[in-house]
Amino acid sequence: MSNSVTEFNEYRAKMNDEILGANNKILKRIFNLDTNAFQEGALDKRTKEIVGLACSMVLRCDDCVKYHLTKCHELNLSDDQVYEIFSVANLIGGTIVIPHLRRAVEFWNELKQSETNDL
Template sequence: MADQIQEFNDYRAKMNEVILDKQNKVINRLFNLDTNTYAEGALSTKVKEMLGLVSSMVLRCDDCIKYHLGKCHEQGITTEEMYEIFAVANIVGGTIVIPHTRRAAEYWDLLMNN
């Protein structure tokens, strides 16, 4: 189970390096903007990760969902909080988000049991 988490994180890191090494100004600035968006500010990093997760679920991006689940786990979000986040995502995104909620719940369990 922990292998799935490590595999996801390793692949993401490897491919980010490949992409950033090409030194495309626009892509590098976009990645930097993304990083800075989630930094502590008027909103805490915890709140920002929860917002990122809801947005990712509504947009139905499974890689983004896994990434934000991992960050939420790092922020100490509880399972009770996580299921409220799932509820917000489903009410905003509609029933089309349910399959992504299933995969998110499965990945959350992996994170919590790792």
């Protein structure tokens, strides 16, 4: 796995453990709600991750973009599918999303590269 992909995943896991370890009922419920919202339901997981990625780009949350890109990669979305998500997000969010698009493309490429390094 590339260094930034590994660093992101390790940091996220470490901080989630610390946050959940504080045993705050409201935060635990928010994390649980987030987990359950992306489970299979009337919409399949792929569709939910597509929506999550587009929304995260429009909201300009780089950590969320990385998370949803990772999930899209795990669900085997193609480059064409991801770039269509990027295009919709940039259309809706406007040109202010372009810097986040650059970082998203970089992270997507690192995810794909980590796949070939794992073989």
